[in-house]
Amino acid sequence: MRDVPVDPGAGLTNLRRSTWWSLIGVTVFFLALSVRSRIMDPAVPVAVRLAAVAALALTVTAVAVSVSRRLPHLPHGSPSVTTPVRWLVAGGAGSVMLGVILLALQDRGLWSFGPAMMVAITATFLSPRRRRLLIVTAAAGVAVLGGITGRGSVLAAAFPAGLMILSGWVTLGMLWAWDVAERLNAARRLSAELAVKDERLRFAAELHDIQGHHLQVIALKSELAARLAEADPSRAAAEMREVRRLAADALRDTRAVVQGYRRVTFEEEIANATRVLTSAGVDARTKLDPALPPGPGRHLLGLVVREATTNVLRHSHARYAEIEYRTADGLARLTVTNDGVSERPDADTGTGLRSLAERLPTAGGELTWRHDGDRFVVTARVPIEEM
Amino acid sequence: MIRLLVADDEDLVRGALVALLGLEDDLTVIAEAATSADAVRLTLEHRPDIAVLDLEMPPADGLRAAEEIRANSPIKIILVTRHARPGVLRRALSVGVSGFVPKTTPATRLAEIIRDVAAGRRYVDPEIAATALTEGACPLSDRELAVLRASRTGASIKEIAVQVHLAPGTVRNYLSAAMAKLGVGSRHAAAHRAWEEGWI
Numbered sequence A: 001m002r003d004v005p006v007d008p009g010a011g012l013t014n015l016r017r018s019t020w021w022s023l024i025g026v027t028v029f030f031l032a033l034s035v036r037s038r039i040m041d042p043a044v045p046v047a048v049r050l051a052a053v054a055a056l057a058l059t060v061t062a063v064a065v066s067v068s069r070r071l072p073h074l075p076h077g078s079p080s081v082t083t084p085v086r087w088l089v090a091g092g093a094g095s096v097m098l099g100v101i102l103l104a105l106q107d108r109g110l111w112s113f114g115p116a117m118m119v120a121i122t123a124t125f126l127s128p129r130r131r132r133l134l135i136v137t138a139a140a141g142v143a144v145l146g147g148i149t150g151r152g153s154v155l156a157a158a159f160p161a162g163l164m165i166l167s168g169w170v171t172l173g174m175l176w177a178w179d180v181a182e183r184l185n186a187a188r189r190l191s192a193e194l195a196v197k198d199e200r201l202r203f204a205a206e207l208h209d210i211q212g213h214h215l216q217v218i219a220l221k222s223e224l225a226a227r228l229a230e231a232d233p234s235r236a237a238a239e240m241r242e243v244r245r246l247a248a249d250a251l252r253d254t255r256a257v258v259q260g261y262r263r264v265t266f267e268e269e270i271a272n273a274t275r276v277l278t279s280a281g282v283d284a285r286t287k288l289d290p291a292l293p294p295g296p297g298r299h300l301l302g303l304v305v306r307e308a309t310t311n312v313l314r315h316s317h318a319r320y321a322e323i324e325y326r327t328a329d330g331l332a333r334l335t336v337t338n339d340g341v342s343e344r345p346d347a348d349t350g351t352g353l354r355s356l357a358e359r360l361p362t363a364g365g366e367l368t369w370r371h372d373g374d375r376f377v378v379t380a381r382v383p384i385e386e387m
Numbered sequence B: 001m002i003r004l005l006v007a008d009d010e011d012l013v014r015g016a017l018v019a020l021l022g023l024e025d026d027l028t029v030i031a032e033a034a035t036s037a038d039a040v041r042l043t044l045e046h047r048p049d050i051a052v053l054d055l056e057m058p059p060a061d062g063l064r065a066a067e068e069i070r071a072n073s074p075i076k077i078i079l080v081t082r083h084a085r086p087g088v089l090r091r092a093l094s095v096g097v098s099g100f101v102p103k104t105t106p107a108t109r110l111a112e113i114i115r116d117v118a119a120g121r122r123y124v125d126p127e128i129a130a131t132a133l134t135e136g137a138c139p140l141s142d143r144e145l146a147v148l149r150a151s152r153t154g155a156s157i158k159e160i161a162v163q164v165h166l167a168p169g170t171v172r173n174y175l176s177a178a179m180a181k182l183g184v185g186s187r188h189a190a191a192h193r194a195w196e197e198g199w200i
Helices: A010-040 A046-070 A085-102 A108-125 A128-149 A155-229 A233-260 A266-279 A295-315 A347-363 B013-022 B036-046 B060-074 B086-093 B109-116 B125-134 B142-151 B157-164 B168-182 B186-196
Strands: A283-288 A320-327 A333-338 A368-370 A375-383 B002-007 B028-035 B050-054 B076-081 B099-102
Touching: A010 A046, A010 A085, A010 A108, A010 A155, A046 A085, A085 A108, A085 B013, A108 A128, A108 A155, A155 A233, A233 B125, A266 A283, A266 A295, A266 B086, A266 B125, A283 B060, A295 A320, A295 A333, A295 A347, A295 A375, A295 B125, A333 B028, A347 A368, A347 A375, A347 B109, B002 B013, B002 B036, B002 B109, B013 B028, B013 B050, B013 B109, B028 B036, B036 B050, B036 B060, B050 B060, B050 B109, B060 B076, B060 B086, B076 B109, B086 B099, B086 B125, B099 B109, B142 B157, B142 B168, B142 B186, B157 B168, B168 B186
Parallel strands: A283 A320, B002 B028, B002 B050, B050 B076, B076 B099
Antiparallel strands: A320 A333, A333 A375, A368 A375
């Protein structure tokens, strides 16, 4: 009974990682490309080169931190994305400084890339309308700046503006994909939660039906017994025995509801049987063919495993037990063997196997058991088409 | 005469059980206990033939009491439970418990089971055995289980660390590993699930 299905969000975790690395990778690559020749250039004053390196480092760090904040870690983070104002401001300052240094050194190409990335990342924290406003304003700004420094050259004005819009487009696109994926994941989680809630309601209703009925009768019968206690003690005792039986029924039915709630596969059931037998000091082994999809026959075989295991535990001094499951010639065959033959055949063991033996033919199968020397062998056969 | 110790934290249930078992000619209840700690102490002190222990019994539980008793003596044990969680039977059998029955068992039937166990046989209720087969595979390590067991009392990380003789940081690591394996959001949810499955 899990609260919510397990969702480690592995796919989303990978998408987050890939988005982060793509953005940081592109930023580092182009920024390094844009300043590399200037930093290496011995003609440029050392102070300017150092300032460029510092501005580069600051911008890259700010981009990395801001993108991390924008992509919340799963599964906890989803709705609360806080804007890292200080990092955005610091990164903005760094990138502007980088741009100014490059412009001053007569760069006419990638100088606007640092500011463009910072603008794009800042934009991802804003509402759609403000995003557009910010990017368009920034593009116009760098176009004017580029035009002036480029002495009116159209390319010098258009290139930085284009770079600004392209960076915004790509960055926003990647984060948009991330947001959509995250929203889908949230929706999926919600529907899983809803399914669990529905199931709980059903469970509660079923439980109430069972308990309500039994308790009502128990209350009535107890009252009757209390009043009969003096007048007719033997009838009172009979009523109380009835009450005891009803209470036991109520408990058993309740357990049945709870057990209906648990589902394990046939293989798991056999594995559990082996483990339980092992812990009881029995040398338990299994031989398994791959199991078949669930069906009525599979359910019956599950019951046979239970019954046979219980019998080994209860009645025999078995040292060895073997559960074998084979499919051949259109038949699924389950054999449970143990070497501790029951010393005194108990009435209710027989009932368990006997009632199963009556049920298996309804699925076209049969259940047999026999003593084979010191071994007791239970065999169930069910046609595979009934599985 | 078979000498018994009966341990159950619910006084009414214990009282009724002691009275009903006392009606059998060949059974005698020589000691009663209301906690798992008392059950261990009194069993080792009075040396009954069989200890009938309630599974759901504070402060630890009947299974832990059975473990301690079996570690110190060959006294036979019958566990009685209200609701058998899947993994419990396996653990009970591995500490050498001889009988495992639901609380709905009528006292006269319980008396027969007690005689069977006294004669060296084992008794497992069929429904409890059936429940045991529905156990989910346990993904947790022994250390993780120990830490979750300690956390069930609502203890703080520091208190758990003292209890299991580990550093608080290590405890935190085990808890988060357990949470991740079980796919739950809190250590309480993890402990609860492990308990439901009968792993702790």
